[in-house]
Amino acid sequence: MASPSKSPLAFVQQNAQPIAASKARLWTGRILTGLTVLFMLFDAVGKFMMPRQVVEAFSRLGFPSSLGGAIGTILLVVTILYAIPRTAVFGAILMTGFLGGAVAIQMRVGSPPFERIFPVLFGALAWAGIYLREPRLGALLPLRSNHSSHLR
Numbered sequence: 001m002a003s004p005s006k007s008p009l010a011f012v013q014q015n016a017q018p019i020a021a022s023k024a025r026l027w028t029g030r031i032l033t034g035l036t037v038l039f040m041l042f043d044a045v046g047k048f049m050m051p052r053q054v055v056e057a058f059s060r061l062g063f064p065s066s067l068g069g070a071i072g073t074i075l076l077v078v079t080i081l082y083a084i085p086r087t088a089v090f091g092a093i094l095m096t097g098f099l100g101g102a103v104a105i106q107m108r109v110g111s112p113p114f115e116r117i118f119p120v121l122f123g124a125l126a127w128a129g130i131y132l133r134e135p136r137l138g139a140l141l142p143l144r145s146n147h148s149s150h151l152r
Helices: 008-015 023-049 052-061 065-083 085-108 113-133 135-140
Strands: none
Touching (some): 052 065, 065 085, 113 135
């Protein structure tokens, strides 16, 4: 019987075995992460520069253009946190929140399906990148288990 003082996190840290990352898996993860970072940086720069397309999108979504800098700053910080290996999981969590807000706004204004689904797809791309390059994440969130006894 487990000690009552043992936290779930301590149990996971003690019992989770990292999944060995092959070179192909690692490089695929790095490429997906790089694509995610490049797109998010492009999006953040757009919020700072406010070209005509961004101004029109802000207007259509009901945002004042004056929020461009603040939204760009949030996106830039989240992207930097995601790009740094030590803070990548935290950055991915924050990025997921940011993209979830994008989905909510697109749904609120009745945007076409692609504009509602795109942030979800990009969030999945971001998590796929980090999942493939971070073996400890695979140990915490296994896609399948070699031990089926816990499923009974």
